Amino acid sequence: MSATPTEMMAVAASRLLANDDVCFVGIGAPSAACNLARLTHAPDITLIYESGTIATRPDVLPLSIGDGELSDTALTTVSVPEMFRYWLQGGRVSIGFLGAAQLDARGNINTTVIGDYHKPKVRLPGGGGAPEIATQAREIFITARQARRAFVEQIDFVTSLGHGAPGETRATYNVDTAGPTRLITDLALWTMLDTEGRAAADAGFDARSAAFTVVSLHPGVTRDALVETVGWPVRFAEEVGRKVEETPEASAEELAVLRDLQARTKAAHLRANRVKDAAE
Amino acid sequence: MAQHLTLEAAIAAHVRDGQTLAIEGFTHLIPFAAGHEIIRQGRRDLTLVRMTPDLLYDQMVGMGLVSKMIFSYVGNPGAGLLRRTRDAIENGWPQPIAYEEHSHAAMANAYEAGAAGLPCAIFRGYRGAELARVNPNIRTITCPFTHEELAAIPSVRPDVTIIHAQKADRQGNVLVEGIIGIQKEAVLAAKTAIVTVEEVVDDLRALGLSPNACVLPHWTIAAIVTVPGGAHPSYTSGYYVRDNAEYIAWDDISADRDRFHEWMEENVLAATADVFADRVSALRSAA
Numbered sequence: 001m002s003a004t005p006t007e008m009m010a011v012a013a014s015r016l017l018a019n020d021d022v023c024f025v026g027i028g029a030p031s032a033a034c035n036l037a038r039l040t041h042a043p044d045i046t047l048i049y050e051s052g053t054i055a056t057r058p059d060v061l062p063l064s065i066g067d068g069e070l071s072d073t074a075l076t077t078v079s080v081p082e083m084f085r086y087w088l089q090g091g092r093v094s095i096g097f098l099g100a101a102q103l104d105a106r107g108n109i110n111t112t113v114i115g116d117y118h119k120p121k122v123r124l125p126g127g128g129g130a131p132e133i134a135t136q137a138r139e140i141f142i143t144a145r146q147a148r149r150a151f152v153e154q155i156d157f158v159t160s161l162g163h164g165a166p167g168e169t170r171a172t173y174n175v176d177t178a179g180p181t182r183l184i185t186d187l188a189l190w191t192m193l194d195t196e197g198r199a200a201a202d203a204g205f206d207a208r209s210a211a212f213t214v215v216s217l218h219p220g221v222t223r224d225a226l227v228e229t230v231g232w233p234v235r236f237a238e239e240v241g242r243k244v245e246e247t248p249e250a251s252a253e254e255l256a257v258l259r260d261l262q263a264r265t266k267a268a269h270l271r272a273n274r275v276k277d278a279a280e
Numbered sequence: 281m282a283q284h285l286t287l288e289a290a291i292a293a294h295v296r297d298g299q300t301l302a303i304e305g306f307t308h309l310i311p312f313a314a315g316h317e318i319i320r321q322g323r324r325d326l327t328l329v330r331m332t333p334d335l336l337y338d339q340m341v342g343m344g345l346v347s348k349m350i351f352s353y354v355g356n357p358g359a360g361l362l363r364r365t366r367d368a369i370e371n372g373w374p375q376p377i378a379y380e381e382h383s384h385a386a387m388a389n390a391y392e393a394g395a396a397g398l399p400c401a402i403f404r405g406y407r408g409a410e411l412a413r414v415n416p417n418i419r420t421i422t423c424p425f426t427h428e429e430l431a432a433i434p435s436v437r438p439d440v441t442i443i444h445a446q447k448a449d450r451q452g453n454v455l456v457e458g459i460i461g462i463q464k465e466a467v468l469a470a471k472t473a474i475v476t477v478e479e480v481v482d483d484l485r486a487l488g489l490s491p492n493a494c495v496l497p498h499w500t501i502a503a504i505v506t507v508p509g510g511a512h513p514s515y516t517s518g519y520y521v522r523d524n525a526e527y528i529a530w531d532d533i534s535a536d537r538d539r540f541h542e543w544m545e546e547n548v549l550a551a552t553a554d555v556f557a558d559r560v561s562a563l564r565s566a567a
Binding site for chain 2: 027050051052053062063064065066067068070071072077079080081083084085088089112117118120121122123124125126127128129130131132134135136157158159160161164170172173174175269
């Protein structure tokens with residue numbers, strides 16, 4: 001059994017999380033990856049959702065950021081102001097895990113608007129917690145499915161800061177956290193590298209020239225197919241003196257746990273509907 | 281002092297055209313029944329404040345009650361976009377609405393500042409974020425001690441805050457449990473607060489609550505209304521689960537103006553607060 005691209009995205013992302021991470025989890029793809037990590041190699045990872053739940057261990061994936069499952073299985077649930085003030089702004093979060101409607105090669109994210117802000121072509125939901133997660137978590141992982149309308153050279157609106165425009169750094173905006181370091185997609189693993197191949201954790205990292213760089217292609221993905229889905233000139237690791245690897249296949253355990261989690265989630269949602277339909 | 285009223289009487293007594301309302305709830309405990317009563321009473325020209333306007337504000341916007349919205353996330357959580365609100369913003373239907381947009385951290389700080397009686401909220405926020413360019417209410421202030429530049433926005437001081445909670449007692453004290461969101465701050469920031477609850481017990485003191493339970497004293501609340509199921513299709517922890525199917529269905533219902541009006545006519549305008557208990561009856565066993 002081999003993984004679908006969406007499953008591969010969750011598996012590849014989950015592998016980047018460690019047992020001692022304190023992870024601020026976005027809904028959707030980030031939530032699947034974080035819980036997969038918790039159910040495989042990182043059983044003690046602390047998952048935080050912006051609704052206030054700390055160290056939650058949901059048995060099924062929540063549909064929304066504030067499902068009861070999250071507080072029922074949390075170590076503690078705090079108020080929303082406390083979550084943003086003490087835990088996020090206070091510097092307690094090691095990884096912020098975000099999705100993106102639109103992003104650029106420097107990890108700047110738009111979830112606000114397509115077109116002009118005051119005369120929008122499409123009004124998107126907006127930033128929610130993301131603007132401060134992006135600057136206050138010590139490091140940012142982004143996960144999204146690749147598509148030309150999403151992976152663009154110039155985003156329409158900077159909802160959340162990555163590394164700013166080329167030539168800028170986060171310090172330009174008085175931000176001292178590492179920002180986006182990893183991008184995990186359905187096709188590849190990308191790392192934020194400068195033109196010398198240095199990552200944010202390396203000495204001498206020069207954010208002014210940094211861009212998400214393909215460091216690992218998922219099994220069966222060709223460079224041509226990947227480039228087709230990206231609106232900016234793609235940087236492969238060789239161009240900065242590193243190697244492009246092949247992402248190891250999803251293991252039987254990873255896939256079994258992920259599929260089991262998805263099946264439980266689907267069954268729980270269906271069960272709620274069936275009970276309701278029977279009553280009507 | 282909290283009065284126990286019917287929903288119709290509580291809304292009629294406290295909600296007026298042109299007011300600023302916060303009808304709060306962070307996915308959990310969203311006071312749908314109270315919002316529907318405001319729609320039935322035909323209030324107009326409202327400014328609505330909420331971190332996460334979801335279906336309820338979408339319904340109020342689509343029915344033309346709203347002239348301005350202040351928010352930080354204008355989506356249908358887990359399902360997508362808010363189509364009535366988009367129609368108002370993108371096409372001015374049924375009427376144009378003004379909006380002031382923030383981040384969650386900003387709104388949370390603004391409610392807290394309102395509850396604390398401060399004119400503005402100060403926090404480390406909006407750095408590199410373009411909202412600061414398009415929203416003139418996002419400004420900066422310099423720390424007099426460290427000279428760090430911090431974000432400042434006006435505090436939220438609603439004329440009326442409405443929340444839903446698990447229990448009140450006869451005296452009108454209110455207990456909120458589970459994801460407590462911004463409920464306490466929203467009540468304490470407001471001039472007037474209305475709380476709908478699942479049930480009224482004799483005395484909260486007799487329940488053996490944790491000494492740190494989130495309890496709002498009766499003298500912070502103007503009116504208590506008992507509406508079992510009043511948060512549906514959102515949920516009340518300990519009573520019934522979230523009706524996820526309803527949230528997903530809203531995406532279709534709200535996609536079309538006529539279909540939206542038919543749904544509102546049948547499920548809101550022609551209904552009363554009493555229908556909510558039935559709507560959650562099948563969702564109780566799972567809670």
